[in-house]
Amino acid sequence: MVLRNIKLMILMFSLFGLSHAHAGESGARVVVDKFQAELIEVMKNGKQLGYAGRYEKLFGSVSNSHDLTKIVRIVVGKEWENLSEAQQQKLVDVFSKFSVASYAHNFKDYAGE
Template identity: 60%
Template sequence: MVRKIYLSLSFLVLFLTTSFALAEEISAKQVVESFQGQLIEVMKAGKELGFQGRYDKLDQAVKNSHDLPKIARIVVGKQWETLTAEQQAKLETVFTQLSVSAYAHNFKDFSGESFTFVSEEETGRGGVVIHTNLNIPGEKAIKFDYMMKKKDDSWQIINIIADGVSDLALKRSDYTSVLNRDGFDALITKINEKIESYAKQ
């Protein structure tokens, strides 16, 4: 009898724990909408914050919503395996700085913009694409499609396609050619120069 009660209680605890975890899980759509909300908030205070202020506000938001280490690996492709552990860590660091800098530069002021959810689409490999629009008063909306993958227990962005143009494809084309032609140090220099240009504009 005691054993039956113990097993019943154990099952109940497991059921409640699992149910709670499922209830708390943040969906891919919620990850995107939360990040877009943070972008809009930074845009509203963009001029007052300046580049560094926007960077500081967006730093953790980008890291939380994007799988930046995975993106860095995809960008350099097969060359990733030829890099030392130190070089891999360095590339992840500067690539993260580049990603945050790009957002701080591109979303720097506010003129009534808003994001709207359009649809959600499952991919063949367990991923999800969140289709959204960036609405700009007086202009045509820009389509932002977020390619999402599950990492551990959370969804993260691995690529963004703006009006049909893949950010990941552009970076891969640009940076792999530098790495293959001029080497690792030249790639790091190029990325740092891009970061500096974002900060000055």
């Protein structure tokens, strides 16, 4: 069950839980374009920024372009309602940090992408 939830979380993460998806296709496109531009900028300066610098720069970008709360809520499923508000917030916080850390680790240089 846990492995299934982890796989689902990875799938949801890879599909970008865009927080502005309800704004329509053009609104979503703006969010994606902005995130991609910020990510490429971080990649171009990745070596100079180092991991901590990439993490810091990407935290706001990921938070603004991904509906991390929704992703976690979907992955947890019906058990979400059984968690206290503090537990829900802790889970979202940990997943948010994990998500940003994944980007900071995996997008550290630029080769003309």
